[in-house]
Amino acid sequence: MSNSQPAPKDFIRAIVAQDREARKFNGVVHTRFPPEPNGYLHIGHAKSICLNFGIAQEFSGLCNLRFDDTNPAKEDVEYVESIQEDVRWLGFDWQDRCFFASDYFERLYEYAVLLIRKGKAYVDSLTADEIRTYRGTLTEPGKESPYRTRSVEENLDLFSRMRAGGCEEGAHVLRAKIDMASPNINLRDPTLYRVRRVPHHRTGSDWNIYPTYDFAHPLSDSLEGITHSLCTLEFEDHRPLYDWLLDECEMACHSQQIEFARLNLTHTVMSKRKLLELIEEGHVSGWDDPRLPTLMGLRRRGYPPEAIRRFCEHIGVAKRDGVVEVNLLEHFVRETLNANAQRVMAVLRPLRVVLTNYPEGQVEELPAVNNPEDPAMGSRAVPFSRVVYIERDDFREDPPKKYFRLAPGQEVRLRYAYIIQCVNVIRDEQTGEIVEIHCTYDPETKSGSGQSARKVKGTIHWVSATHALEAEVRLFDHLFSVPDPEKDGRDYRTVLNPNSVERLRGCQVEPALQGAVAGQRFQFERQGYFCVDSDSTGQRLVFNRTVALRDSWAKIEKK
């Protein structure tokens, strides 16, 4: 019964559910994710991937991966491979259904011939400039090309010569014969084929002509039996053409195009062009720079694919265009990492602390919980000794109100260890800089066993100086310092965040991190989630900060 079904989550699922119930397409649901292999995927694509694969899953259907490789001048196998890797990483499986529009070139050509025979397409020999002029404007109708009335025979002959390689690029194009006066510019005899004397990454030099998106897309959808062809809003105007082509080519399957709003995120840019500019101008290091919204970048940054999926589920699908705040994405990253990231202690900006009453040479192995959210993750031993490092931020000579950390005379708990009290501050005689602090520890307050009634307000993280591993840590922040980098048409480069990355060397991390491999994710207690960077080696650990923990102290201090 339909009333036992949960309400559809969005208008597209509502349509799909209705179609399935009405047995449209025989009750089958078949979608596709159709990237052009001319760049790398970003989180905007993730929305489409989750939508298409998600709907297929929910409606017991299938989702194809199809490369829209109709423009050899811009495309490359390198992109094909990276796109496949990204889709897999996101957690989706196209099984044996990875297709290419180029797989259909021969059939597409035959459909073009069919259109010519029906008098629905013609070879135009106007120049690109002339075609533009003839097209008219938004408010004025276009003019018909003088070549529009060529005979079927002449068109057939010309078109086959275009294919055979007898003409220069731009000499001719194949156009649909629709309506030069249409208020919808896409219907003013759109181009179906153009001459391109460029080798294609899959078909080599087999072809001298290539179909346009407008021609190839609907036919590819139909050939694959795609029932619901989901795309972004800017293709809304193309739908009449999409339908016209399926009708005129007499396709057995009339796929249904449905448009939804693309994803926009605050504090970043999403277009391939701008992403490329950021890379080429050296503002970021490459497509996998952890500050970029590319899937490669997010992966390197440490974002779990599950977090991205949850985010995409959560933002929903609608037709109004808007901008999602990045903090929503970050929320899902924290939420998933909180549940499964191993906790570890790491001191980013070390301050030496000597426990003057702790026996020289003594080492204790203190048990530490790996993840309080998940007891199954067990515990580990953390070495403790007379000299430890704490965070410089965790000591203040003049502590503000409500500062629950270390200060002269004040007490604080070292996580999983003892309560210590600051008794002395040692500074560099020249610079006056604090070089180390002396504390005493209270042996009665050992974590767990002690049961000391004594409570302190603060607990800070630390690492044993003799046992710590040195590491480099890269702290990332938003690439842009404002939510909408392109507001009022300004150049987004003018609002790049100068502090979007901070490299910290000489960080001291817990020995449990020995041997951590690239991609492994941790929570550095009290600081955030970090992931081992691909620059990391056995000798030199490098971490990326995925996202900081929520910091309510920072808020208090701001006031």
Next chain:
RNA sequence: UGGGGGAUCGUCUAGGGGCAAGACAACAGAUUUUGGAUCUGUGAACCCAGGUUCGAUUCCUGGUCCCCCAGCCA
């Protein structure tokens, strides 16, 4: 002043002739050996104007504002 789409808390998304719901963010409190997590609570919205109606955010009419389209890109 062509055509196509859209307008609900700060943000995203529901709903739909009769109390406008959720999430993030914000704020307040509880709790806490992570100032994390968790829990509780608070504030916060139907673009405007008319009309129909007992009643309109929803239906109708007219506006306003925003987005997209003049590639041989997708």
